Amino acid sequence: MATExxxxxxxxxxxxxxxxxxxxxxxxxxxxxxxxxxxxxxxxKGTVVDSKKGRYLKCSEIKQExxxxxxxxxxxxxxFRHAQYYLEKA
Numbered sequence: 001m002a003t004e005x006x007x008x009x010x011x012x013x014x015x016x017x018x019x020x021x022x023x024x025x026x027x028x029x030x031x032x033x034x035x036x037x038x039x040x041x042x043x044x045k046g047t048v049v050d051s052k053k054g055r056y057l058k059c060s061e062i063k064q065e066x067x068x069x070x071x072x073x074x075x076x077x078x079x080f081r082h083a084q085y086y087l088e089k090a
Contacts, residue, residue, distance in 0.1 A: 001047040005090035006057060008042045012084045016040050020059075020076045024051035033073035041065030043090065044078060055080040057087060 008018065017039035022032040038044060046059040056079050059072035080087045 003045050003060065004048060004057070006044050006046075006087040007090055008038045008040070008044060008078070009086055009088045010040065010084040011086065014084045017042070018078065018082060018085045020073065021056065021079055023058075023075060023077055024049065024053040024056050024079075031075075033076050035073045036062060036064075036070065038062060038078065039064055044072070044087070045069075046072070046078075049077070053079075 017037055019037045020032040022030040042065060043063040044057055044059050045061040046057045049056045049058050056077045059076040059078055061069050062072045063069045078087060
């Protein structure tokens with residue numbers, strides 16, 4: 001699977017970022033990481049995963065607005081759409 005690059009965007013006001021999600025294919029005991037969650041304006045790199053719960057990006061790298069690229073925490077997933085947030089291909 002190829003690595004893809006996305007921007008975390010939002011289409012209305014609200015929170016200042018979105019917490020990581022757990023593996024959408026995982027069981028009820030699967031936990032999402034809590035470190036370095038994407039804030040508004042973040043960029044994400046990873047591989048696209050389609051699941052019963054929808055389309056997610058399995059994140060391998062994150063760049064907070066104004067920052068440098070860093071490794072994403074293990075098990076970090078981001079849905080392509082949730083509330084006001086969505087992922088837009090870079």
